Amino acid sequence: xKEVEQDPGPLSVPEGxxxxxxxxxxxxxxxxxxxxxxxxxxxPELLMYTYSSGNKEDGRFTAxxxxxxxxxxxxxxxxxxxxxxxxxxxxxKNTGNQFYFGTGTSLTVIP
Amino acid sequence: DxxxxxxxxxxxxxxxxxxTLSCEQNLxxxxxxxxxxxxxxxxRLIYYSQIVNDFQKGDIAEGYxxxxxxxxxxxxxxTSAQKNPTAFYLCASSILDRGGQxxxxxxxxxxxxx
Numbered sequence: 001x002k003e004v005e006q007d008p009g010p011l012s013v014p015e016g017x018x019x020x021x022x023x024x025x026x027x028x029x030x031x032x033x034x035x036x037x038x039x040x041x042x043x044p045e046l047l048m049y050t051y052s053s054g055n056k057e058d059g060r061f062t063a064x065x066x067x068x069x070x071x072x073x074x075x076x077x078x079x080x081x082x083x084x085x086x087x088x089x090x091x092x093k094n095t096g097n098q099f100y101f102g103t104g105t106s107l108t109v110i111p
Numbered sequence: 112d113x114x115x116x117x118x119x120x121x122x123x124x125x126x127x128x129x130x131t132l133s134c135e136q137n138l139x140x141x142x143x144x145x146x147x148x149x150x151x152x153x154x155r156l157i158y159y160s161q162i163v164n165d166f167q168k169g170d171i172a173e174g175y176x177x178x179x180x181x182x183x184x185x186x187x188x189x190t191s192a193q194k195n196p197t198a199f200y201l202c203a204s205s206i207l208d209r210g211g212q213x214x215x216x217x218x219x220x221x222x223x224x225x
Contacts, residue, residue: 006153041221043203043216088154090213098156098159099144099214
């Protein structure tokens with residue numbers, strides 16, 4: 001079993017829709033959670049970074065962590081064509097610097 | 112402008128040839144990483160380094176080598192022993208801490224076989 005599981009999609013939504021991207025993880029030692037956005041032929045760009053359970057909001061993006069169910073979510077409100085990319089979730093333990101990535105979900109927002 | 116610079120953007124390797132991918136960062140980060148990205152497989156860790164002159168193997172180190180002679184530089188050599196080198200290679204760096212410091216990535220090098 002992989003440490004972090006992510007549905008690869010692809011996911012296609014109309015412009016203006018609310019998008020929900022999800023990951024699950026297996027290791028209860030994970031304390032830090034990240035979402036990255038990756039455009040084609042580019043490196044991943046850090047979008048959201050959260051610690052432990054709870055919500056974090058940044059503009060149209062909300063990251064949510066539920067440690068009781070080991071579930072990580074990213075919500076995108078009022079989705080735009082420029083949000084079309086692959087979204088990667090990642091987790092990190094409290095000590096050390098090894099990161100565990102999901103395989104990425106491909107999102108297309110249709111104008 | 113702080114960031115991570117990977118070069119070249121595209122690289123072609125002939126059979127039996129070693130090639131070196133460059134990664135330079137000016138973020139003053141202690142830790143640096145190399146990942147390989149293949150379609151449907153996500154990011155797989157090749158090597159990482161937390162301090163100059165020291166590095167550790169990741170999950171798929173066979174056929175690769177690295178060096179860390181300077182804090183800002185972490186080049187990756189893809190040797191002829193790596194039989195399936197075609198992939199997108201990503202370099203990342205982070206602050207070294209007990210935990211809780213995200214990675215930042217360069218824009219990658221795409222390696223193909225001639």
